[in-house]
Amino acid sequence: MPETARRPESRYGNRPTMKDVAARAGVGLKTVSRVVNGEPGVTADTERRVQEAIEALGFRRNDSARVLRKGRTASIGLVLEDLADPFYGPLSRAVEEVARAHGALLINGSSAEDPDREQELALALCARRVDGLLIIPAGDDHRYLEPEIRAGVATVFVDRPAGRIDADVVLSDNHGGARSGVAHLIAHGHRRIGFIGDMPRIHTAAERLRGYRTAMEDAGIPVADAWMSLGVTDPERVRRAAEEMLSGPDPVTAIFAGNNRVTVTVVRVLARLSRPVALVGFDDFELADLLRPGVTVVAQDAGRLGRTAADRLFRRLDGTLVAPERIELPTRLITRGSGELPPVG
Amino acid sequence: MPETARRPESRYGNRPTMKDVAARAGVGLKTVSRVVNGEPGVTADTERRVQEAIEALGFRRNDSARVLRKGRTASIGLVLEDLADPFYGPLSRAVEEVARAHGALLINGSSAEDPDREQELALALCARRVDGLLIIPAGDDHRYLEPEIRAGVATVFVDRPAGRIDADVVLSDNHGGARSGVAHLIAHGHRRIGFIGDMPRIHTAAERLRGYRTAMEDAGIPVADAWMSLGVTDPERVRRAAEEMLSGPDPVTAIFAGNNRVTVTVVRVLARLSRPVALVGFDDFELADLLRPGVTVVAQDAGRLGRTAADRLFRRLDGTLVAPERIELPTRLITRGSGELPPVG
């Protein structure tokens, strides 16, 4: 017969357990459980003795053990691109508030726009048995989540739709927003309009490019290849793209920037230019109104995106919902000056 | 004899367990465990059969159960003020990268600058048995953590020191940074300099005010009470504070802003003013260089703050460290124009 398994080398020192509390208070384990969880059916005197033992021992319930028995972890996961990006901070914060209202903890992680890392993170969260998963996808194939979803992990995609699986998604009207932003430039007399966006495999980038094309087509303006540049949002790449569009015999007179990272770099390029170039950016950003000229943007509400997705997730956890749905939130054009400059050159 | 306890109403559906995999593969539980964990001592043929069963069943190891047995959760917690604040995004991201390098997951939560909420969050993380805790404190009494720290939860404070307990802390040189920023204004001829900061109970706010006082004292300039305003960083409060200092018979000719939230609001107030007022802000922020004038700041490195604290936490988890230490990181004055304006009025 094997010896009693020795206690694992724990970093927690030897934390007291309910058993220890029970022994000290001279009661049964279940009574301690009742007191700890505020369940009824314990006399005031017994409760006092248990409380004293808890404090003397410095006991804190081990929620890992609790989770194992109960089946729900009261936690949800959020996989996003990069917490350092000002777009995701408010989004994550909004999700956290909804989670908190439901008594759940939020675990978020950054995919760094790497599909492998997205998968690794999402599955690690599943292994920790989060009740639900919010994903801002980096990749375009999410079949790896099928067993998890089938096993009951509520899943909602945010900002970009899932790839090759049917799932809830909450996103902004990227096509319509870009279209209206570009139409705004056209209305102010521009015809040679550049588009600088994120990598084309990213859904939002592709949709915004499509919005640009639609607006140009609506106005009957043929688009030159040299006017469109998609790629990483690294400042160096964006700067070069902008400079190319702005030079040569037929430079663009206006630029539509595909996201906040791009807009900021383009603003820097334009600031060094002697002639005025119009600019509309997708995504609002702090201080956009204080620049000269103020930067006209197509704003989306990151907080609302997160809140809406988290609400949907918890309704799924409540078992209220059935079929996956696509929820599209409107964008808003905010004019501040840069988008109203007339064409020059 | 009681019946076998029924399976709890799980939201996970009925996920397959190692036992199910073992049954399907026709092997013992331990063999499945070996395969899942990549342990040696399994023949290629057995391993293949187990892998097939895993895939057929859609098995994923339950890390909650694993954690319970092993004692370490491979996760750390980060309690910060507000994830939507651009200062904390990069800090959190830096911590995440260090955690990832150590194979740990990061759980972060916002205290919303509320001491009760900080405590609630920190203790919830302890109940989930995070291996370590990184705290940007909202409160000034952390004795509630004593039982946890004694039980082995590695704890490192970030940005602000712990209150009433002895613990590691990694912070910026708030006093020295503010002092140099104010000295810079004095060097440019200012004597009537205002200070607008966060609530005085927040350590960084108090230290930066102290730096302001030191610089003024160094220069032999007596400070008027009307020149100092501390409180919430709500735009309305800050705006009023700035406007008061800037009006009256003896208005200030320069303002030192105590953090990034304050700076942004002060910039807005100054933009509407007809006369130039000098400004130096604590904390750098995006686009500070593109404003007219560019905003001179005392910059701290949020990413480095997070990285340093996380490194320290993991060294504590390795058992390398003993006595709590205070690590102070230098700040850097970045001149961009607003801090070099001469006094007017």
Place this chain on the structure above:
DNA sequence: CTGAAAGCGCTTACAG
């Protein structure tokens, strides 16, 4: 190379 038994710290479902 393989697996049965015991246990991690809780909760469930009972019985008294």
Place this chain on the structure above:
DNA sequence: CTGAAAGCGCTTACAG
């Protein structure tokens, strides 16, 4: 009002 037994899904420490 109270508590003993069984079990959540794994890993540990063995023995074969």
